[in-house]
Amino acid sequence: MARAAGPERRLLAIYTGGTIGMRSERGVLVPGKGLAAVLRTLPMFHDEGHAQACGLPEDTLVLPPASPTCPDQRVMYTVLECQPLFDSSDMTITEWVQIAQTIERHYGQYHGFVVIHGTDTMAFAASVLSFMLENLQKTVILTGAQVPIHALWNDGRENLLGALLLAGQYVIPEVCLFFQNQLFRGNRVTKVDTRRFAAFCSPNLPPLATVGADVTINRELVRKVRGQGRLVVHSSMERDVGLLRLYPGIPATLVRVFLQPPLKGVVMETFGSGNGPTKPDLLQELRAAAERGLVIVNCTHCLQGAVTSDYGAGTALAGAGTISGSDMTSEAALAKLSYVLGLPGLSLDGRKELLARDLRGEMTLPAVDELRPSLRGSTLGRGVAQLLSLSQEAEDVRDALAPSLACAAAHAGDLEALQALAELGSDLSLEDFGGQTPLHSAARGGQAGVVTMLLQRGLDVNARDKDGLSPLLLAVRGRHQGVIGLLRAAGACLSPQELEDSGTELCRLASRADCEGLRAWWQAGADLRQPGYDGRSALHVAEAAGNLEVVALLQSLQGGVGDQALGPYLGLHSSRDLPLSGSAAWCLT
Numbered sequence: 001m002a003r004a005a006g007p008e009r010r011l012l013a014i015y016t017g018g019t020i021g022m023r024s025e026r027g028v029l030v031p032g033k034g035l036a037a038v039l040r041t042l043p044m045f046h047d048e049g050h051a052q053a054c055g056l057p058e059d060t061l062v063l064p065p066a067s068p069t070c071p072d073q074r075v076m077y078t079v080l081e082c083q084p085l086f087d088s089s090d091m092t093i094t095e096w097v098q099i100a101q102t103i104e105r106h107y108g109q110y111h112g113f114v115v116i117h118g119t120d121t122m123a124f125a126a127s128v129l130s131f132m133l134e135n136l137q138k139t140v141i142l143t144g145a146q147v148p149i150h151a152l153w154n155d156g157r158e159n160l161l162g163a164l165l166l167a168g169q170y171v172i173p174e175v176c177l178f179f180q181n182q183l184f185r186g187n188r189v190t191k192v193d194t195r196r197f198a199a200f201c202s203p204n205l206p207p208l209a210t211v212g213a214d215v216t217i218n219r220e221l222v223r224k225v226r227g228q229g230r231l232v233v234h235s236s237m238e239r240d241v242g243l244l245r246l247y248p249g250i251p252a253t254l255v256r257v258f259l260q261p262p263l264k265g266v267v268m269e270t271f272g273s274g275n276g277p278t279k280p281d282l283l284q285e286l287r288a289a290a291e292r293g294l295v296i297v298n299c300t301h302c303l304q305g306a307v308t309s310d311y312g313a314g315t316a317l318a319g320a321g322t323i324s325g326s327d328m329t330s331e332a333a334l335a336k337l338s339y340v341l342g343l344p345g346l347s348l349d350g351r352k353e354l355l356a357r358d359l360r361g362e363m364t365l366p367a368v369d370e371l372r373p374s375l376r377g378s379t380l381g382r383g384v385a386q387l388l389s390l391s392q393e394a395e396d397v398r399d400a401l402a403p404s405l406a407c408a409a410a411h412a413g414d415l416e417a418l419q420a421l422a423e424l425g426s427d428l429s430l431e432d433f434g435g436q437t438p439l440h441s442a443a444r445g446g447q448a449g450v451v452t453m454l455l456q457r458g459l460d461v462n463a464r465d466k467d468g469l470s471p472l473l474l475a476v477r478g479r480h481q482g483v484i485g486l487l488r489a490a491g492a493c494l495s496p497q498e499l500e501d502s503g504t505e506l507c508r509l510a511s512r513a514d515c516e517g518l519r520a521w522w523q524a525g526a527d528l529r530q531p532g533y534d535g536r537s538a539l540h541v542a543e544a545a546g547n548l549e550v551v552a553l554l555q556s557l558q559g560g561v562g563d564q565a566l567g568p569y570l571g572l573h574s575s576r577d578l579p580l581s582g583s584a585a586w587c588l589t
């Protein structure tokens with residue numbers, strides 16, 4: 001965390017609705033358009049003289065100087081108003097994905113982001129965004145109000161101004177929530193009051209910052225940026241997750257109905273430190289659901305404290321297959337479940353392991369010794385998980401080892417270990433000592449699942465290692481047709497030199513009757529008629545050797561190009577191409 005340098009800070013304020021901009025219509029509050037126009041009329045939100053003197057564009061607002069001693073340090077911001085605007089009771093993952101993608105689209109242009117949101121579901125929104133935005137290196141602050149900003153006595157002005165000043169002046173690389181002079185970690189909050197201006201609390205983590213006459217930043221709590229990894233937006237959140245609050249005497253039949261497919265994961269709010277009824281029929285329903293793969297996270301319905309194994313009534317639930325949610329809020333647990341179940345290619349055990357891990361500062365981990373016995377999964381995954389327990393001082397060692405570990409995991413097809421490394425903050429595009437990225441290793445190992453994951457994370461498909469080799473060439477050498485198809489669909493191509501040199505290699509393959517090798521080169525885009533060093537083509541070599549199978553193959557492939565192989569893979573190469581369900585009508589203007 002650092003105080004931002006430089007005289008000008010540019011922010012994007014994404015206005016999604018909520019009470020802060022609401023108007024009264026027929027006696028009830030409904031979302032109101034034109035927040036930027038209102039802000040423009042309020043001197044605390046816009047210094048028109050400065051804007052004119054600087055010739056700022058129409059859509060840019062500028063705050064007055066925060067400190068009289070540094071009049072040049074200005075926070076400029078643009079308000080993006082969503083269409084339609086929402087009472088946050090109507091917000092869903094679809095809209096939150098849109099917000100995350102908006103941040104992604106504008107990530108390079110702005111120093112930070114403020115999301116203006118209704119308070120009713122703001123804790124859910126902040127939790128979901130914290131998981132969707134991986135490798136966040138900029139400040140994202142959600143805020144809103146209990147009373148509209150146009151009212152004489154309101155909390156909207158202070159909240160929005162505080163959020164703009166904090167996001168404009170400090171780099172706090174997290175999804176935060178600012179309300180009533182306190183900056184909270186977004187996935188630690190819950191709404192606790194319908195009317196009071198102090199509407200939110202963070203029961204298990206103190207505020208990251210408090211604002212009074214001075215700003216006090218709780219430095220040791222703010223998460224550190226690790227590596228230079230680019231922002232990754234996880235849009236493929238699982239929507240079939242739910243929340244079930246236990247109450248005394250809850251019938252097993254009701255629980256059975258709730259846990260039916262298509263539900264894939266449930267956050268179960270339990271009593272006290274994670275306890276529930278021990279009736280055999282109820283435990284049996286939970287066990288049956290867990291055995292068919294439903295993921296059940298146990299969170300306490302108490303505001304403060306964690307799930308423990310102190311009581312038989314708690315261990316009975318654990319015995320039925322539930323996972324401890326420790327001290328997560330239900331909002332954070334639901335968001336985490338949606339995120340972890342939406343990650344592609346992980347095993348059920350891998351997902352459970354991620355759920356038990358602190359991914360975005362959302363839970364307080366049990367002591368390392370308690371954690372260790374629960375580490376399962378692959379050997380590499382175990383090793384990576386052990387890295388979690390390294391002390392702060394060992395971070396440099398971990399960062400130095402991470403690229404090699406990532407390459408080893410990619411070569412072995414160990415998606416879980418890679419995911420764990422990414423969650424540790426490792427940049428999966430970093431090279432190992434040989435200049436290879438995990439994409440090279442996955443291509444060499446023929447690991448299509450890992451290649452898909454890395455391409456979705458935007459790794460450079462044509463990166464060259466220290467020997468000048470690309471992932472595509474390594475996949476060709478390994479004859480990994482599935483991987484070649486994925487790489488080609490993501491834009492990989494052989495270099496002019498490789499195309500020229502391919503003639504000799506094709507002749508060599510023809511002389512050895514290596515049909516698979518020939519097919520791999522063809523699929524990668526090589527011209528099978530390319531002559532070798534002595535001017536002969538692969539077909540000449542095959543004919544001279546009298547190898548009819550190779551002759552027939554070359555004749556059938558010749559004239560074609562590798563792009564025929566693209567069909568099934570088209571559209572899979574970018575996370576932006578992942579299908580989103582829900583309404584496409586919600587857009588940012």
Ligand SMILES: NC(=O)C[C@H](N)C(=O)O
Binds near residue numbers: 017119
């Ligand atoms: N204070 C608020 O913003 C409440 C409003 N119903 C909303 O969540 O949009």
